[in-house]
Amino acid sequence: MNARSAAASAWAKHERAIVGCAKCPRLRKHCLEIARVKRKSYAGDTYWGKPIVGFGDTRARLVLVGLAPAAHGANRTGRVFTGDRSGDWLYRALHKAGFANQPTSTHARDGLALTDAFVTATVKCAPPDNKPTPAEIARCLPYLDWEIARLDRARVYLALGKIGWDAAWDVLKRAGLASGARPAFGHNQAVELASGKYLLGSYHPSQQNTFTGRLTEPMFDAVFEKARTLF
Ligand code: SF4
Numbered sequence: 001m002n003a004r005s006a007a008a009s010a011w012a013k014h015e016r017a018i019v020g021c022a023k024c025p026r027l028r029k030h031c032l033e034i035a036r037v038k039r040k041s042y043a044g045d046t047y048w049g050k051p052i053v054g055f056g057d058t059r060a061r062l063v064l065v066g067l068a069p070a071a072h073g074a075n076r077t078g079r080v081f082t083g084d085r086s087g088d089w090l091y092r093a094l095h096k097a098g099f100a101n102q103p104t105s106t107h108a109r110d111g112l113a114l115t116d117a118f119v120t121a122t123v124k125c126a127p128p129d130n131k132p133t134p135a136e137i138a139r140c141l142p143y144l145d146w147e148i149a150r151l152d153r154a155r156v157y158l159a160l161g162k163i164g165w166d167a168a169w170d171v172l173k174r175a176g177l178a179s180g181a182r183p184a185f186g187h188n189q190a191v192e193l194a195s196g197k198y199l200l201g202s203y204h205p206s207q208q209n210t211f212t213g214r215l216t217e218p219m220f221d222a223v224f225e226k227a228r229t230l231f
Pocket of ligand 1: 018021022023024025027028051123124125136139140
């Protein structure tokens, strides 16, 4: 087996472990219940209802770390940040910045492909009210540890929201890329890590932020422009 197929096989094994994971009974129950009841507007859809794996280019220089799948977004479509408003914002921005081949992400077989960007989440199961408990985050972080270790071409880790920032910092510290006290989260703020890599923060493109104007489209675009300057 050559290096590329060995890497693909390791990723496939990692993804199977995530999809079959049942370490958080509260979250698994919630995802399945959402998938059973469904939102009225998606009544005809078959919900995924399982943990969500990362998506994108495993040789990426830009690695995005979000919070968790949305109940009727990724938990429905089976692909991270897909089928909800946050994903609309994210993939539109990634497309504008040249990381995505299309600006929309509606379902898992819609042809979306990322180049030089990989999207993952701190917690792989949709939590009630988008709020995983500290214990659930801790249980899920070993998956992110594995991903950060494998995504060794990364130059910029883009944390979407404070939970993603905190998780990314802790994981980067365990990976030997960060040291000292965790720096404060700030929108479009970058912290230099070891080996010339950076942790960059952005407000999460949740409706809570985009509807209120806390995060505007130009503000979000500026984050991706900055990421490119840090490569
Ligand atoms: S949140 Fe993570 S650790 Fe918990 S059940 Fe889902 S995949 Fe497993």
